[in-house]
Amino acid sequence: MTLTPARSTVAYFSMEICLEQAIPTYSGGLGVLAGDTLRSAADLGVPLVAVTLLHRKGYFEQHLDPSGQQTEQPVHWSPEQVLEPVDAQSTILIEGREVHVRAWKYTVKGVRGHEVPVYLLDTMLPENSEWDRTLTDTLYGGDEHYRLCQEIVLGMGGAALLLSMGIDGETIYHLNEGHSALLTLQLLERQLDGRQHFELDDADLESVRQRCIFTTHTPVPAGHDKFPLDMVRHVLGDERVALLEGCGGVHEGMLNMTYLALHLTRFVNGVAMRHRDVSRGMFPGYPINSITNGVHAVTWTGPEFATLFDRRIPEWRRDNLYLRYAVGIPLQEIREAHAASKRVLLDEIARRTGQQLDPNVMTIGFARRATPYKRADLIFSDLDRLTQIARTVGKIQIVYGGKAHPHDGGGKDLIRRIHSARERLGDAVKVVYVENYEMAVAGQMVAGVDLWLNNPMKPLEASGTSGMKAALNGVPSFSVLDGWWVEGHVEGVTGWSIGGPDAEGDPSRDAVDLYIKLERVILPLFYGLPFAYAEVMRAAIALNGSFFNTQRMVRQYVHNAYFPSGVPADVVEATAVL
Numbered sequence: 371m372t373l374t375p376a377r378s379t380v381a382y383f384s385m386e387i388c389l390e391q392a393i394p395t396y397s398g399g400l401g402v403l404a405g406d407t408l409r410s411a412a413d414l415g416v417p418l419v420a421v422t423l424l425h426r427k428g429y430f431e432q433h434l435d436p437s438g439q440q441t442e443q444p445v446h447w448s449p450e451q452v453l454e455p456v457d458a459q460s461t462i463l464i465e466g467r468e469v470h471v472r473a474w475k476y477t478v479k480g481v482r483g484h485e486v487p488v489y490l491l492d493t494m495l496p497e498n499s500e501w502d503r504t505l506t507d508t509l510y511g512g513d514e515h516y517r518l519c520q521e522i523v524l525g526m527g528g529a530a531l532l533l534s535m536g537i538d539g540e541t542i543y544h545l546n547e548g549h550s551a552l553l554t555l556q557l558l559e560r561q562l563d564g565r566q567h568f569e570l571d572d573a574d575l576e577s578v579r580q581r582c583i584f585t586t587h588t589p590v591p592a593g594h595d596k597f598p599l600d601m602v603r604h605v606l607g608d609e610r611v612a613l614l615e616g617c618g619g620v621h622e623g624m625l626n627m628t629y630l631a632l633h634l635t636r637f638v639n640g641v642a643m644r645h646r647d648v649s650r651g652m653f654p655g656y657p658i659n660s661i662t663n664g665v666h667a668v669t670w671t672g673p674e675f676a677t678l679f680d681r682r683i684p685e686w687r688r689d690n691l692y693l694r695y696a697v698g699i700p701l702q703e704i705r706e707a708h709a710a711s712k713r714v715l716l717d718e719i720a721r722r723t724g725q726q727l728d729p730n731v732m733t734i735g736f737a738r739r740a741t742p743y744k745r746a747d748l749i750f751s752d753l754d755r756l757t758q759i760a761r762t763v764g765k766i767q768i769v770y771g772g773k774a775h776p777h778d779g780g781g782k783d784l785i786r787r788i789h790s791a792r793e794r795l796g797d798a799v800k801v802v803y804v805e806n807y808e809m810a811v812a813g814q815m816v817a818g819v820d821l822w823l824n825n826p827m828k829p830l831e832a833s834g835t836s837g838m839k840a841a842l843n844g845v846p847s848f849s850v851l852d853g854w855w856v857e858g859h860v861e862g863v864t865g866w867s868i869g870g871p872d873a874e875g876d877p878s879r880d881a882v883d884l885y886i887k888l889e890r891v892i893l894p895l896f897y898g899l900p901f902a903y904a905e906v907m908r909a910a911i912a913l914n915g916s917f918f919n920t921q922r923m924v925r926q927y928v929h930n931a932y933f934p935s936g937v938p939a940d941v942v943e944a945t946a947v948l
């Protein structure tokens with residue numbers, strides 16, 4: 371079907387976007403969510419363009435020595451080979467220097483052929499100073515000053531580039547996290563149109579606000595960028611700092627990207643109901659909504675389950691709601707598809723690590739960014755207890771993956787502690803740590819384990835998405851009640867909880883709870899009643915796979931955030947299934 375292009379456009383800005391395995395422009399959950407959002411927008415025919423940075427040196431490639439000591443190497447990739455050059459350029463001012471910004475284009479194609487262009491901004495141009503050329507090299511690299519300059523390239527350079535391509539009039543700007551909030555400064559200056567900063571009035575602010583929406587992604591304070599005003603003044607100049615002060619972007623003497631976004635957007639949301647409540651507590655007085663995250667179902671369903679769904683519920687690719695009918699799939703077919711996914715994972719682990727895991731043993735998966743609040747080593751709190759459960763109730767093996775940010779000492783410690791627990795456990799509980807966790811291996815892990823473990827410190831998990839990927843592959847979650855799991859958890863039906871439902875909880879009890887439930891509920895079910903376990907697997911698909919996907923999520927953004935007073939006619943015309 372050919373669709374008429376829409377005039378109204380959503381411009382989606384994100385510091386990281388996970389486009390495909392060969393393009394290392396993401397670090398974790400935020401980037402994966404951004405990529406999944408674009409894939410679903412393309413499927414649905416939403417008129418959207420995306421802007422991010424090129425990240426020529428990627429995030430990093432992770433290597434672990436036998437003690438779990440992480441070292442990092444730049445990732446080598448050639449944008450020229452996988453992206454199309456774009457003619458348009460923009461120019462921004464950094465410390466009074468003109469910095470030229472070019473872009474590369476990647477096209478996300480939807481199921482019906484609708485295209486979402488992604489512009490990856492690049493400052494590697496001969497006319498830029500040597501230092502400015504490095505501004506689009508590394509994701510979350512460098513110091514505060516480097517980061518501020520990167521955010522200027524993303525927000526201001528990006529908005530200016532879209533304008534130069536004629537994308538402006540009806541555009542709605544979606545700030546995916548605060549990193550791109552400086553785009554509002556561009557819009558304010560356009561609005562002022564030569565008037566002075568002190569002439570800024572409420573109508574100007576309102577006009578910018580009406581065109582912007584903001585998604586906040588974390589309750590962790592370090593995830594909210596702040597920059598000292600002296601630095602901002604040096605980089606952006608007095609005039610612009612005055613403008614930022616005038617519009618509420620300065621908080622406690624710092625340029626605060628979250629406050630800037632809160633003040634200059636008309637719709638703000640957290641990424642799960644619980645995260646909305648936590649964000650309201652952090653930013654009292656701001657109306658914060660919730661749109662719960664999802665994952666792109668076709669991307670994250672492994673080939674084994676995709677084949678099964680194609681046979682039993684072929685409509686699922688076009689409309690993820692059909693996954694609800696997974697309840698009708700015979701349990702034996704669920705078990706077979708899962709056994710095949712498990713073989714693929716165990717073969718891949720053997721190939722990568724030389725360690726052969728046993729396909730008949732309960733395999734627990736834990737993989738995500740290695741950072742202290744995620745508590746990857748919680749299950750090792752009491753090694754004697756764990757060993758005793760494995761010996762008396764049923765064998766356990768554990769598969770880990772995850773990178774620590776190069777400056778995150780606590781995260782690096784965590785990886786070392788997991789390695790040292792592995793040494794001490796020996797053959798009692800086999801543990802493998804898969805290096806360089808990224809998109810492709812993540813897909814195999816979420817599909818190939820028997821249980822997906824998640825035990826962050828509450829209330830710090832805004833949403834979490836890896837458990838949603840697991841659900842699509844019939845892998846139940848075993849998780850603390852935080853983020854999306856507050857909504858997806860039905861005890862004993864879609865998986866199991868660790869700890870109680872309250873927002874804060876008692877973190878010191880979580881390990882005890884984890885052991886008790888593993889010992890008394892999960893392992894006995896897995897080994898003693900395999901078809902009852904398969905029923906939980908099937909319910910995870912039907913109840914959670916059908917809801918926690920980006921197709922539902924993007925529809926919610928369209929109706930609640932982008933076009934709350936009705937989807938414009940040109941968008942309806944261009945859109946396939948809204």
Ligand SMILES: *Cc1c(COP(=O)(O)O)cnc(C)c1O
Nearest residue numbers: 398399738808809812834835836
């Ligand atoms: C899904 C995914 C994440 C996010 O995992 P969470 O459990 O939500 O933190 C991070 N990294 C990769 C490579 C992923 O695929």
